[in-house]
Amino acid sequence: MVSASQSMSGMSLGKFIARYGIVISFILLFVVLSLASPNFLSTNNLLNVLRQVSMNGVLAVGMTFVILTAGIDLSIGSLLALAGAVAASLVTGADAFNPLLAVAAGVAVGALCGAVNGGLIAYFKVPAFVATLGMLSVARGATLLYSGGRPIPNLSLEFRWLGQGLVLGIPVPVIIFAIVFAVAAIVLRYSIYGRRVYAVGGNPRSAKTSGINTSGIIFSVYVIMGALAGLAGVMLTARTTSALPQAGIGYELDAIAAVVIGGTSLTGGIGRIGYTLVGVLIIGMISNGLDLMGVSSYYQQIIKGSIIVLAVLIDRSRAGRE
Amino acid sequence: MTQNEAITNENGATAPLLLSAENVAKRFAGVPALVDGRIRLRAGTVNALCGGNGAGKSTFLGVLMGMLRRDAGSVTVKGREVNFSSPAEALDAGIAIITQELSPFLDMTVAENLYLGREQRRGRFFVDDKCMLSDAEAILARLKFNIPAGARLRDLSIAQAQLVEITKAISRRSDILIMDEPTSAIGEREAQMLFDAIRTLTAEGVGIIYVSHRLTEIFEIADDYTVFRDGRFVGGGSISEIDRKGLIRSIVGRNLLDHHREPKDTGPQKPLLEARGFASKGKFADIDMTVHAGEIVGIYGLLGSGRSEFVNALYGNEPRDSGQVLIEGKPIDLKTPADSIGAGISLVTEDRKQTGLSLTASVAHNITVANLPHYARKGFMNGSAEARSVVEHIKRFSIKTASPDLPVQSLSGGNQQKVVLARCVDTNPRILICDEPTRGVDEGAKREIYAFLGNFVKAGNAVLMISSEVPEILANADRIVVFRRGRIAGEVAGPEATQETLVHLAS
Structure with a gap:
């Protein structure tokens, strides 16, 4: 056994890399892309990267909560599309409602679907993989029904501002993501609730004995995930200026990838949301950099998939050594 | 096998030595588990291996079975010095273990279980079910086990499943069997079935290392004791040379008995906690x-006697069919652990790794997790109050970190x-339920x-x-309640209790 004092002082290079590998990779990637593509470092492109990652960022924040409890949510791409369609239907055409109402409706639809996921998982003990896989199909079907399979265009200007507007030169989706991230970081780090999420993920039986309502916590993370998927749906719809029924297909992969690359353990209880942010940025930079270098999106998928597996592989070997 | 290794038993006949181990030692993370x-x-x-919890029996068996590598000592199997690096090697040498928790394939037949991984084949690819079935029937008949070879394991009793495990070992030509508390989960009648099987096996020349806490059965079945x-x-030595008292003295020793809590002040005491009419189907x-x-009440009972199930139901960790809790004479509705904590009850669970701790979380977070609202304002943690309390607990319990x-x-x-313990105390309980509070804990920490x-x-x-450590319960409890097969078998006042009375009531 490594004594406590040893592990604290005199951190070896190997341990340093193990601990900060994700940050080092991020910096390396940043440098490489800056050198490889002259356009990468421009303010415009960097803001573009941030705008592109903001939707996945919001999803990854929710996914961090879910994975911290050793769960998974595969339905978020469909929830995003459904929420987007519902929100869009409220701000399309001549009699558009207040955009805030559309936002609220989108978030509520997402939260409701999340509550169904969470209820099945926490109270009926349906495996998260199965419950959310079912929801993936159900919510996509509901989206197609609701929209009649057609895009919902002609969204009000105020609504589109949520996806396209700028505040002090910063894209609105980036600001939304920043707020979501900050709130989540504070909640996970400093609130009772955050502590309990970690405790349930770390050892549900111990958490239960400690008086924690473990089912309630598990239920709640899926509601949070759903609400954030709804929010991401609103953001995406506002950015693309119409709600597409096929929106969000495969988005769960990017969100899970960001969380996993950030080192959050799929077995629960271990992880930091700050590293999820790094994971989100790494995925965003890879897409953007490959775009700039003119690499086909087909290759991009292969590269992204490999990186996810590689990240977990590194994590595994690290866990094995400890 | 050489002649000089044979020992003369009490009947004057010589029985060759199957296995001998000398000075086997094993440390875990520097802490000696076996010296x-x-x-x-x-x-x-049959050689009965006896000892209290923490005596090193499991570690020893682990070494014999190739699950652990010894640090020192020697093990000789049938005259050959061995040092197994895997259970497969031990199996090849003829050593098989029948553990407390069997892992049979419930939806396979007895025959399929027996030949798993070495199925008899017809041609290159096909399993010869017929041949396997008849072979299985033959070997079961030879051992006089009354089990149909075609039955699914799911439909057998635990004892029958154990017999299947034994049969599997015999069919692999194992001649050294290790049985680790084989009767802990089975009834009296089934235990007799098992003993009959053991007699059949020894008559065939098989040697058995038999681990059990039930002394009565040791005297019934064993030839030697260790x-x-x-x-x-x-x-x-030979079991005929020792009596029950002597064996108990040897198991218990004196090292723990020098700790004795002063008995509580006598005089009328108010009941603090009352549990009435607790029942849970199939458990207690x-x-x-x-x-x-002011009282420490001990609960003693063998594994599976319902003791842990009862306290978990009392605490609200597990559902119960009936049962009323009174605190200071007032009925109180306890359904969840949160209710219990609110009512001043705290539970130290049996297995700290499985149910006690979040191992990857920090010491501090583990200590305060049951009492978070106490350290928070409006849902957000007050870090300094929490840190102060954690430091106090670390000092109070001298936790080395x-x-x-x-x-x-x-x-x-x-x-x-x-x-x-610190986590449980952190909620400021008046009643502390401790399930095996010192399991796997060194002597200093125990004290x-x-x-x-x-x-x-x-x-x-x-x-x-x-x-389940008798010396521990004798040294600490004012009263001892003994569980047997899901019911209270009796109650003994601490000063009058002896190992004898407890073991007698429990088995």
Whole structure:
């Protein structure tokens, strides 16, 4: 056994890399892309990267909560599309409602679907993989029904501002993501609730004995995930200026990838949301950099998939050594 | 096998030595679990391996079975010095273990289970079911086991499933069987079935290392005995040369008896906790128990006697069919652990790794997790109040950790256990339920835990302490309630209790 004092002082290079590998990779990637593509470092492109990652960022924040409890949510791409369609239907055409109402409706639809996921998982003990896989199909079907399979265009200007507007030169989706991230970081780090999420993920039986309502916590993370998927749906719809029924297909992969690359353990209880942010940025930079270098999106998928597996592989070997 | 290795048994016949181990030692993370393990197993005999919890039996068996590598000592199997690096090697050498928890394939037949991994084939690809079935029937008949070879394991009793495991070992030509508490989960009649099987096997020349806490059956079935205490071999020989008392003395030793809590102040005490009419189908029934302020009540019982199931139901960890809890005479509705904590009850669970701790979380977070609202304002943690409390707990229990922020899995077993205690105490309970509070804990930490429990009840609180270590319960409890097969078998006042009475009531 490594004594406590040893592990604290005199951190070896190997341990340093193990601990900060994700940050080092991020910096390396940043440098490489800056050198490889002259356009990468421009303010415009960097803001573009941030705008592109903001939707996945919001999803990854929710996914961090879910994975911290050793769960998974595969339905978020469909929830995003459904929420987007519902929100869009409220701000399309001549009699558009207040955009805030559309936002609220989108978030509520997402939260409701999340509550169904969470209820099945926490109270009926349906495996998260199965419950959310079912929801993936159900919510996509509901989206197609609701929209009649057609895009919902002609969204009000105020609504589109949520996806396209700028505040002090910063894209609105980036600001939304920043707020979501900050709130989540504070909640996970400093609130009772955050502590309990970690405790349930770390050892549900111990958490239960400690008086924690473990089912309630598990239920709640899926509601949070759903609400954030709804929010991401609103953001995406506002950015693309119409709600597409096929929106969000495969988005769960990017969100899970960001969380996993950030080192959050799929077995629960271990992880930091700050590293999820790094994971989100790494995925965003890879897409953007490959775009700039003119690499086909087909290759991009292969590269992204490999990186996810590689990240977990590194994590595994690290866990094995400890 | 050489002639000089054969020993003469009491009947004058010579039985060759199947297995002998000398001075076997094993450390875990620098902590010795086994210092001097020894055993001599003769062909055709049963050698009962006895010892309290923490005596080093499991570690010793682990070494014999190739699951652990020994640090020192020697093991000789049929005249050949061995040092197994895997259970497969031990199996090849003819050693098989029948554990407490069987892992049969429930939806396969007896024959399929017997030949799993070495199926008889017809041609290259096809399994020869017919041949397997008839072979299985033959071997079951030879061993006089009345089990249909075509039956699914799911439809057999636990005892029958054990017999299948034994048959599997025999069919692999194992001639050294290790049985680890084989009767802990089966009834009296089935135990007799098992003993009959053991007699059949020994008559065929098989040697059996038999681990059990039930002394009665040791005297019924064993030829030799071997006693471990605190990781050392402390005695062994022919069972005919020792009586029950002598064996108990050898198992218990004296090392723990010098700790004795002062008995509580006599005089009328108010009941602090009363449990009435507790029952849970298939686990326990008719449990009534009263715990007074200032008292440590011990619960003793063998594995599967319902003791842990009862306290988990009492605490709200598991559902129960019936049962009313009164605190200071007032009925109180306890359904969840949160209710119990609110009512001043705290539970130290049996297995700190499985149910006690979040191993990857920090020492500090583990200590305060049951009492978070106490350290928070409007849902957000007050870090400094929490840190102060954590430091106090670390000092109070002298938890050895370089920092409260280290993951609790980096601590030793004793210190992990103290973290569990600290967490339970952090909620300010009046009633502390401890399920095996010192399992896998070193002697020093044990004493600290006993001292803490003594002081805890002195302050007018109460402790309900489950322990399968008799010396521990004798040294600490004011009263001892004995569980047997899901019911209370009796109650003994602490000063009058002896190992004899407890073991007698429990088995």
